[in-house]
């Protein structure tokens with residue numbers, strides 16, 4: 001990919017956007033997204049949707065930003081910057097989903113990754129049924145890649161996911177919601193399926209597996225994966241390659257995750273690629 005050159009001979013990196021919530025503990029949400037973007041040498045921009053009081057033990061409080069605030073952030077960005085790829089994260093009520101969906105439509109962008117954050121792997125539920133309905137009708141149909149975890153895929157497919165066959169069936173059922181492809185993530189599966197993901201488009205179905213990392217410090221792995229996919233798309237990769245490279249990145253970052261606090265620590269984004277890794 002040929003990058004533009006600025007007048008000071010500096011190359012200009014692709015601009016990417018995360019539409020997501022803040023995690024005060026720094027493990028997930030926009031904090032994980034921006035660390036991932038920095039690792040990929042893309043310029044990360046942000047539309048904040050919610051502020052969570054959260055640490056390694058769990059989510060204590062969620063304050064949604066107003067649709068007006070979210071709209072103002074979109075306006076400021078798109079009136080000035082050209083976004084090459086974006087991801088969405090936590091959207092905690094239906095008006096916020098509708099607002100974000102409306103702005104995405106006007107962007108006319110194909111590189112849209114929707115992480116339908118509803119239930120964290122630790123079991124925190126972020127959304128009500130009206131929000132899920134809005135996600136299904138307005139946002140998911142705009143996704144090039146949708147990235148539900150096991151529990152989110154169960155909600156979207158209305159199907160219990162217990163094995164590889166039900167992961168595949170869920171992926172195919174979710175495609176009917178109108179996204180171009182879906183990655184059913186297996187971080188919350190058990191046994192040999194833990195860490196195995198299923199990617200489906202209308203033309204293709206792929207099983208993606210890297211090595212399993214035995215660590216309790218996995219907080220923010222879903223956000224990191226979606227942000228890494230977004231960065232890879234911005235660098236011109238196809239959806240499947242973007243996902244494969246992002247999965248390798250998450251595996252390496254999980255290898256370098258670290259214990260801070262009494263609960264699940266974050267991924268070690270900046271240690272990926274170090275000589276000792």
Ligand SMILES: Nc1ncnc2c1ncn2[C@@H]1O[C@H](COP(=O)(O)OP(=O)(O)O)[C@@H](O)[C@H]1O
Pocket residue numbers: 120121148149150185186187188194195196197210211212213214215218220221222223225247250251254
């Ligand atoms: N212990 C692990 N070892 C390797 N990969 C993992 C592990 N846990 C999660 N992953 C991978 O991390 C990514 C995020 O998945 P998951 O944890 O299911 O999402 P979420 O964080 O949204 O609940 C997926 O690619 C999944 O396979």
Ligand SMILES: Cc1ncc(COP(=O)(O)OP(=O)(O)O)c(N)n1
Pocket residue numbers: 020021022023028029030052054089090117120121122218219220221222223224
């Ligand atoms: C503000 C905020 N956004 C998203 C999440 C969920 O993070 P995710 O990486 O999808 O899930 P876990 O791997 O941490 O379960 C969050 N906790 N906070």
